[in-house]
Amino acid sequence: MDLVTPGFGLVIWTIITFLCLLFILRKFAWKPILGAVEDRETGIKDALASAENARKEMENLKADNERILNEARAEREAMLKEAREIKNKMIADAKNEAQSQANKMIEQAQTAIESEKKAAMAELRNQVATLSVDIAEKVVREELSNKDKQLKLVESMLSDAKLN
């Protein structure tokens, strides 16, 4: 039974010793050690966090750069496209203009030619009429000067008419 009966003296001394030990170790060992460990851990955590931040910032910068570059590229692309479009349009416009101009000129020329031709035809008709009248007058005058000849003429005319 002695084994499981707590001895009075040992109980008292254990209480005293344990409390002293707890007090001394808390003040001189646990607080400084735990404090140091914690400080170091916060230091490491902070360092890691700032490294992470720096990395993120770096990434952001990189992303920004990339973005700006892409924007510039897109802008250049757009400008080139626009220029090309303008050029094409200008060419097309010029072509159209020239075409219509040419068409107009051709039309004018044709009109002019047409009217010239008409005038010339009218002139020619007049000339031919005058000439024909003159010739007919001369021929008639000649022919009607003798009787044979008048008959001969009537005959040829009649044969012609028969033929027609």
Next chain:
Amino acid sequence: MTVNTFKNVLFSVLFLSISIVGFAKEEKENPEKEKFDAKEMIMHHVKDAHEFHVIDINGEPVSIPLPIILYSDNGLVTFMSSEFHHDDSGHHVVEKNGMKFVKLHEKIYQLDGNANSVEFDDEHHPVNATTPWNLSITRNVFMMWVSAIVLILIFVAAARTYKKSEGNVPTGIAGFVEPLIVFVRDDIARPMIGEHKYKKYMPYLLTIFFFIWINNIFGLIPILNGANLSGNIAFTMVLALFTFIITTVSGNANYWKHIFWMPGVPVPMKLFLMPIELIGIFTKPISLMIRLFANITAGHIIILALMSLIFIFETVLIAPVSVAFSLFITVIEIVVTAIQAYIFTILSALYFGMATEEAHH
């Protein structure tokens, strides 16, 4: 690091086994005429004693005397244990301040009047003597102080290294103890108590962890005569008592509600659970007390019993078997020293965690 630890363990095992063999030899060289009483020998080693018995040489015990402090009706009496001349049978009477004291089975009795030896009645109560309050510095108290001083030296030295080093880098002994301290913090206190409240309990948890561990280890060193402090019920009772007090004091409303009026169960169940929970308050620290006491004491008893086989069979042939087995048990006990310290600490932390847990229903 691991290799070093392994080397240390190996070395300690070697040292222990050599010491045990040495101890066995000592007793062998002094054959006693009377029959060897294994139970008495074991109990003598497991229990507390008033002197620090180191060795027997030619049948003469060599021991370190320790102070005896008694508080009797006539006031305080102090003398050295050597005044009993190693007598533990109650025959040698020491007279101090007109009072007569005898020591019987490591108990000190104050004799009445003319009595020369203590006599007992049928119920083993002394008839002609009283037992004064015994505040002696027994070998367990002595070893407790040694262990406390060792702990202070180790950890204060460790704390100092942080001040010297740049950026709180652990150097020297701190490199060895810091992982243990961080282990107590991260694997015992934090998961059991919770992130927000564990800090308050850290000093207590660290102190009991290392106090129990070092005393478990000291108990295994044979040359210290196995001062079996952590296998003494007084010691484990005090530590369990502290855990009980801290748990009870830090218990919040939620904790007491779970004991007296368990939420979330029907009323008959609440009434049924109340006495159980109420008993549970006390059984928890009592289980702590008994677990540590029984584990450490059992380990000592096994080792000593294996050693006793040599003397029971009275042949040296059994010695290799005894030594081999007790070496095996000793190695297990080295593991147990840490495990028991860990269990005591983690259960204390668990109780603190239960006492401070916030309602989450």
